[in-house]
Amino acid sequence: MTRDEALKIYDQIVAACPKIERKGKTMPYTSANGYMFSQLNKTGEIGIRLSKTEGKAFMQKYPSSGPFRSYGAVMKDYVLIPEELLTNTDLMASYLEKAHQYVLTLPPK
Known part of the structure; x- marks a missing residue:
């Protein structure tokens, strides 16, 4: 999948969550409470930040997942969204909402 294809999917997932706004032009992401909770990296992979x-x-339910990397660094509390799940917009939107709720529990930055 190309990065442009992944960007379209990422935008669809975010659009399925009316309370969440996509930010960033070259590196799309979502954030709340001063914390990013999802992003599309430069290689076209999508990561979502979840509680531990x-x-x-x-990662146990989806073995093709794993830690999410951006710019070569492992992103804290992020999981890589496997490509086979990307077209399941409803499922991904539910995880994005869980990520949003998780960062709202963290102390504001």
Whole structure:
């Protein structure tokens, strides 16, 4: 999948969550409470930030997932969204909403 294709999918997932706004022009992301909770990296991979419990459960349920990397660094609490899940907009929107709720529990930056 190309980065442009991944960007279209990312935009669809974010659009399915009316309370969440996509930010960033060259590096699309979502944020709340001073924390990013999803992003599209330069290679076209999508990562979502989940609580440690949710993230562990996600990676166990979807073995093709794993830690998410951006600019060569492992992003704290992020999971890589496997390509086979990207077209399931409803499922991905539910995880994006979980990520949003998670960062709202963190102390504001």
